[in-house]
Amino acid sequence: MSKILIVDDESQIIKFLSISLKSQGYDIAIAQTGQEAIAQVGLGNPDVVLLDLGLPDLDGQHVLQSIREFSQIPVIVLSVRNQESDKVKALDAGANDYVVKPFSVPELLARIRIQLRSTPISASSFECKGLSIHYAQRRVTYLGRDIRLSKKEYALLCCLSENPGSVMTQSQLMQRIWGKSHSDDTHYLRILVARLRARLGEDANQPSLIETLPGIGYRLISDYFF
Amino acid sequence: MFEGIRHLHKRKIGIWLISGLLPVFTSIALLLFTDFHHHIKLLLLLLCVLLVAVKQGLGPALCTAIVSLLCFNYLFTEPKFTLVMNETEDMLALGVFLFVALMIGQQTQQLRKRIEQEAATQQALQRVEIEKDREVLRSALMSSLSHDLKTPLVTMIGATSSLLELKNSLSEEDKHELLSSVMSEAQRLERYIQNLLDMTRLGYGGLSIDRQSIALVDILQVLRARVLKRFPEANIVLSGLASLPEVNVHPALIEQALYNLTENAVKFSPEKEEIQVRCHSNDDWVVIDILDKGPGIPEELRESAFDFFNTLGRGDQHHAGEGLGLAIAKGMIGAHGGQLMILDPLNSEHGTCMRVMLPIAG
Numbered sequence: 001m002s003k004i005l006i007v008d009d010e011s012q013i014i015k016f017l018s019i020s021l022k023s024q025g026y027d028i029a030i031a032q033t034g035q036e037a038i039a040q041v042g043l044g045n046p047d048v049v050l051l052d053l054g055l056p057d058l059d060g061q062h063v064l065q066s067i068r069e070f071s072q073i074p075v076i077v078l079s080v081r082n083q084e085s086d087k088v089k090a091l092d093a094g095a096n097d098y099v100v101k102p103f104s105v106p107e108l109l110a111r112i113r114i115q116l117r118s119t120p121i122s123a124s125s126f127e128c129k130g131l132s133i134h135y136a137q138r139r140v141t142y143l144g145r146d147i148r149l150s151k152k153e154y155a156l157l158c159c160l161s162e163n164p165g166s167v168m169t170q171s172q173l174m175q176r177i178w179g180k181s182h183s184d185d186t187h188y189l190r191i192l193v194a195r196l197r198a199r200l201g202e203d204a205n206q207p208s209l210i211e212t213l214p215g216i217g218y219r220l221i222s223d224y225f226f
Numbered sequence: 227m228f229e230g231i232r233h234l235h236k237r238k239i240g241i242w243l244i245s246g247l248l249p250v251f252t253s254i255a256l257l258l259f260t261d262f263h264h265h266i267k268l269l270l271l272l273l274c275v276l277l278v279a280v281k282q283g284l285g286p287a288l289c290t291a292i293v294s295l296l297c298f299n300y301l302f303t304e305p306k307f308t309l310v311m312n313e314t315e316d317m318l319a320l321g322v323f324l325f326v327a328l329m330i331g332q333q334t335q336q337l338r339k340r341i342e343q344e345a346a347t348q349q350a351l352q353r354v355e356i357e358k359d360r361e362v363l364r365s366a367l368m369s370s371l372s373h374d375l376k377t378p379l380v381t382m383i384g385a386t387s388s389l390l391e392l393k394n395s396l397s398e399e400d401k402h403e404l405l406s407s408v409m410s411e412a413q414r415l416e417r418y419i420q421n422l423l424d425m426t427r428l429g430y431g432g433l434s435i436d437r438q439s440i441a442l443v444d445i446l447q448v449l450r451a452r453v454l455k456r457f458p459e460a461n462i463v464l465s466g467l468a469s470l471p472e473v474n475v476h477p478a479l480i481e482q483a484l485y486n487l488t489e490n491a492v493k494f495s496p497e498k499e500e501i502q503v504r505c506h507s508n509d510d511w512v513v514i515d516i517l518d519k520g521p522g523i524p525e526e527l528r529e530s531a532f533d534f535f536n537t538l539g540r541g542d543q544h545h546a547g548e549g550l551g552l553a554i555a556k557g558m559i560g561a562h563g564g565q566l567m568i569l570d571p572l573n574s575e576h577g578t579c580m581r582v583m584l585p586i587a588g
Contacts (some may be wrong), residue, residue, distance in 0.1 A: 015403065019385075019403055020388040023388070023400060080373050101380040103384065104391070105384055
């Protein structure tokens, strides 16, 4: 069974998370400091990390950066910090998702499932909610229809499909699609997302594929989400 | 306000009087020194102008200059005791005198303005600096408050959502654990909010102290019972109770202050280690020492340990609610005219001694 590393310094939070996750059959590992967390990721091979940002020894953002230096393990940040800037910073540093405390356990479980079942980047094709992408043929179909995409629209869809269910920040997407030069102007990205949605026949107000996180970024809504 | 205006008027009249009379007196005094040359007399009058210019500004300096000129003309130039001048040399000297006096007045005026401007700039800079500090403090306060208030809620909401949604996969034991977590976190939140309320009331000075004469022994015994209820394993030893006098205090506040200190002592001590509460008194003070065997507080941190904002400045990198207790204890003891200090424990290499001193007279 999958092993989840809980990184938090509040014993009551560790306790209820442990009970809840164990009841769903997950194995649990616990780290109460940033140093311990980095060591556990290096040695213990957890499958998902739940990372609190306010740790007694190191700031969680720093722990995240250290983990990303040697591991691509899915990291879900759990924090009471609900400022947009904190979320963007953590996601830019490589967090896969960000859950603001307090949260309900079923929501957290759903987000953990997404991280555990994400398609590896090396796959030759992607299937999700009627959307399929054949990377080798550069072919996209949605609900049985062939979708013709421009080069940039296709690049955007590929970026999102690499990490279904994980948030991609605006600056991450822009860097991937346009390179460094455009990484400050989010205007182009919004236009591109709108065009991609139009090609897929999506309603921007009730998107079923591409979710907007205002001021932060976008994510591909995966099958396993709720 | 009218008083103020009148006062201002008096001040102004005083300034003009001095600037006018100073050269007159100087000139009369110079009458005694008949063998002094005119140059000396003019230089002394110029000194008067300079003094007035430095102290009072351009206007009074001009006044001094003109009066000096008239006095000099009247008293010293031929023909004496008239405002007529015969000698070209005297006229030239007075012309130069007037010119120099004007220059002095103007220059000092400019210098004064520049100094005032600089002071104003300095003040404005300071204001910006204070404003910035306040902003940093405010944001630290908000981040810390939201962390401390939300942390218990994280467990309460998380555990409750598990109980509601996952009940089929939870054992009876798990359910009980989750419920007791919710309970203990709710109690923690309650304590924290109570602390915050106490703190704000102390801060605004609105906390009225209804003092009554009470035996300190009673407070200490209630305190011990209360600590044991929350920490059943704690080992609290009271000593020196026999000769304690009555104190004139608000019993609940003093009990809360002593509770905060003892709770800290228990939290930071190794499990089951003795916490000593030792009391003694002299003519003026009752002294209560609370000694623990914890890691101790380094000398350099002792001042700031009581600081409300010290805890808050650490944002979310501390356990929720931790540290406020000391600031509150200090506030409550201070409100009784007492003192709270951190000392090195006697006869022991490590640990902390919290000393509470309460005045006996009240």
